[in-house]
Amino acid sequence: MAGFGFELVTVGLDALGAQGCREFMQAAKPTHPMLLDTHHVLAAKFGVINIPQAIWIDEDGMIVRPAEAAPAPPQPVAPPPPQAPAGAMPPRFMEMMGEAMKIPRATGEYHAALRDWIINGKRSAYALSPDEVLRRSRPRSAEVAHGHAHFELACALEIDGHHDRAVVHFRAAHALVPDSWTFRRQAWSLEVVGDGPLRRFWQGPHPDRPEDWPYAGDWLSDVRKVGAENYSEPWQP
């Protein structure tokens, strides 16, 4: 693929930056640029609302596919999440994995389209016109834009240790941008429940102290409410 002038750039969306992403990035032994996005600039600039998502940018700097759900690219990107020791998996994680397995993925189709574009460039049917790119890009009302401001502020507050104020602004962002899974998952992942390598995936209340959970939703409840099959929009060629 390298001969066609193709480059993969991966971006970790995490307010915890290097601290949060290092383990994954180093294990991936990258041969491509791997960047850190602590304030979710990719959400504000490109309309990313969930991960993993990807954007295609052609050799002239034009977006030819706006942010959409995407399977892991053909090269190794990051290892799968760390595994808990066998037999130690709390029931919640089993339930989350059960829901995650119901999320539809168009991996084969997407990779075939990607290869077609890498080889054929502008002639590829999968490279969209500027008008189509705009038409398919994320809707953004004034309320949603307002939510982005709250989210960016929340990340800055969290990074500087003002956790309680960060929570206030994360909550505002969630209310204003109900479509963004990354806004919710980032906030949930910062609530420490337990320890171990899977702690950031818990994303829900402590089983013994549910009243301490500061958010309206959590990963398991929210995925069940919308239905795992609706977790990401189906891929449209």
Next chain:
Amino acid sequence: MLAKTPFVAKTEFETATGWTFKPEGACKAEVCIPLTAPVGEVVDLVAIAGEMGLPVVSEPELGYWAVGPESVGARALTSAQAPALVLPDLDGNLFDLASLRGKRVLLYAWAPY
């Protein structure tokens, strides 16, 4: 964009938001928004953002101001031209997406949670 006070250097505002101040107003790609608020070397975030329809939220006592993105055309993208993107790698070195001009790029967003 983030700031510690509601007054920022004009160039900082332009770099952070991707909007450029011209005689016609604040411009990005083919869109220009006329302005009545003065634009000197320093801009008043609240006044300018208000005219541009950009949201501003703050924690003034802690020293945090955030200006949110535009919603031109009620879409996340104002234009199909890829916006400027400069982000650090693990070592803190800044990487500019524009340095890849001439290549087809897959920009892939992931998270460790």
